[in-house]
Amino acid sequence: MKLSSLPRAELRRRLREEGLGLSIGPFNTSLKSHLSVVAEGLEQLYGAFTLTSDTDFIDFRVALNSPPGLRSWFRPQVNFSFDGFVPFKPLPQIQAFAMFEWGLNWVIANNAHQYLIIHAAVVELNGVVCILPGTPGSGKSTLCAALVCKGWRLLSDEMALISTATGDIYPVPRPVSLKNQSIEIIQNYSSDAVMGEVVMDTAKGAVGHMRPPQLSVEQSEQPGAPGLIVFPKYTAGAESCLVSLTQANALLKVAENSFNYSVLGLQGFDVLGDLISKCACYEFSYQSLDEAKEKLESLI
Amino acid sequence: MDARPLFYLCSPELLHSYCWGEQCAVYHAESGDTHLLNKFDLAVLQLIDESPASAKDLAVEFEQVFDKGATQYIQILLSNLAELGLIETFESESAR
Numbered sequence: 001m002k003l004s005s006l007p008r009a010e011l012r013r014r015l016r017e018e019g020l021g022l023s024i025g026p027f028n029t030s031l032k033s034h035l036s037v038v039a040e041g042l043e044q045l046y047g048a049f050t051l052t053s054d055t056d057f058i059d060f061r062v063a064l065n066s067p068p069g070l071r072s073w074f075r076p077q078v079n080f081s082f083d084g085f086v087p088f089k090p091l092p093q094i095q096a097f098a099m100f101e102w103g104l105n106w107v108i109a110n111n112a113h114q115y116l117i118i119h120a121a122v123v124e125l126n127g128v129v130c131i132l133p134g135t136p137g138s139g140k141s142t143l144c145a146a147l148v149c150k151g152w153r154l155l156s157d158e159m160a161l162i163s164t165a166t167g168d169i170y171p172v173p174r175p176v177s178l179k180n181q182s183i184e185i186i187q188n189y190s191s192d193a194v195m196g197e198v199v200m201d202t203a204k205g206a207v208g209h210m211r212p213p214q215l216s217v218e219q220s221e222q223p224g225a226p227g228l229i230v231f232p233k234y235t236a237g238a239e240s241c242l243v244s245l246t247q248a249n250a251l252l253k254v255a256e257n258s259f260n261y262s263v264l265g266l267q268g269f270d271v272l273g274d275l276i277s278k279c280a281c282y283e284f285s286y287q288s289l290d291e292a293k294e295k296l297e298s299l300i
Numbered sequence: 301m302d303a304r305p306l307f308y309l310c311s312p313e314l315l316h317s318y319c320w321g322e323q324c325a326v327y328h329a330e331s332g333d334t335h336l337l338n339k340f341d342l343a344v345l346q347l348i349d350e351s352p353a354s355a356k357d358l359a360v361e362f363e364q365v366f367d368k369g370a371t372q373y374i375q376i377l378l379s380n381l382a383e384l385g386l387i388e389t390f391e392s393e394s395a396r
Contacts, residue, residue: 248320249336251334269316276318276325
C-alpha cells in the first residue's frame with residue numbers, strides 16, 4: 001500500500017501513535033510525530049512510497065516532536081530523535097520536515113555500514129549508474145534534480161550506498177534537497193519538478209525539497225551497476241568542461257567524500273578499489289544544466 | 301665493514317594496493333591512511349618487503365630505470381615513505 005492511499009486522518013493517527021512505517025530504499029523507517037508540518041511534507045513528497053506492514057522489521061525508529069516546556073508554545077521548536085537519542089539541537093518547528101530529511105541522512109550515514117557510503121548524488125541512465133560526489137555548494141543536487149526531471153533515474157541526491165557484499169549500488173530515492181537559487185532554477189527548468197514547502201532562514205539558507213520521480217521510487221528495490229564517477233562543480237560564466245581523472249586520484253577523492261570509509265577500514269578500501277575499477281572518472285565544471293545533461297549523456 | 305641503515309616494511313601484511321596504469325592507491329591498514337604512489341614507488345616497497353635493503357642496494361637495483369639520478373630519487377622516496385610510516389630503518393653491519 002502506498003502512502004498516498006492512506007486517508008489523511010489515518011496518516012496523522014499513525015504518526016501520533018504507533019509510528020508511520022515507510023519503506024525507503026533498503027531501509028524500513030518508522031516515524032512518529034504530532035506535528036502537522038511533518039504530515040503535510042510526507043503527503044506532498046512521499047506519496048509514492050510503500051508503507052511497511054506490521055510484520056516488517058523496522059531498521060530505524062525516528063521521531064520529530066516539540067521539546068517539553070514553554071517552547072511548545074513560544075517560538076515552537078522541534079527535536080529529532082533516533083531510538084530515543086537526540087543527536088542535534090532543536091530547530092524552529094517550521095523546519096521539522098527538513099529536519100526529518102537531514103536526520104535520516106545522519107541515521108543512515110552512521111548506521112548502515114553494510115554499505116560504503118559516499119556523499120554523492122546518484123543517477124542512472126540506460127543501466128549505467130553515475131555517481132556525482134560533491135561537497136556542499138558544488139551543485140550536485142541541482143544537477144541531479146535537473147537530470148531526474150529529464151528522464152534519468154534517481155537513486156539518491158545525497159548518498160551512494162555501495163554494497164560491501166556485491167559492489168552494487170542501492171537506491172534511496174528520497175526527495176531532492178535544493179537550496180537558495182537552486183529552488184527557482186529547477187522550478188524554471190522543468191514543469192515536472194514538484195516542490196514541497198520552501199523553508200526560509202535555515203542554517204543552509206532557503207531549503208526546499210523536490211518530490212522524487214514516481215518511477216524511481218517504484219524501482220527502489222533494484223540496485224544499479226556503477227559505470228561513471230563525475231565530480232561536478234557549478235562554475236558561473238564558464239563553458240562546460242569535462243576532464244578525465246585518473247582512477248587512483250579518483251579513489252582518493254571519493255574516499256574524502258565518504259561518510260564511513262575509515263569505519264570500514266580495509267573492507268572500505270577493497271570496495272572502493274573495485275568500484276573505481278568499474279568506472280570512468282571525470283571532473284566536470286558546468287554552468288548550463290542542458291549542456292551538462294548533454295555532456296553526461298554522451299558518456300553513457 | 302660499514303654500518304648503513306636498512307629499510308624494511310613496518311607491517312607488510314597491512315599494506316594493500318590497487319594499480320591503474322602508472323598510478324597506485326595504497327592502503328595502510330595500521331594507520332587507516334590511503335596514499336597515492338606511482339608504480340615504481342610500489343615496486344620499491346615490494347622489493348623492500350622481500351628483503352630489507354639499503355638506499356644503495358635499491359639504487360643499484362633500479363639503476364637501469366633511470367638515465368641518471370637513481371640514488372637521489374631513491375633517497376627522497378625512502379625519506380617520504382618513512383615519513384608516511386610505511387617503512388622503518390635499522391642499522392646493519394655489512395661487509396658489502
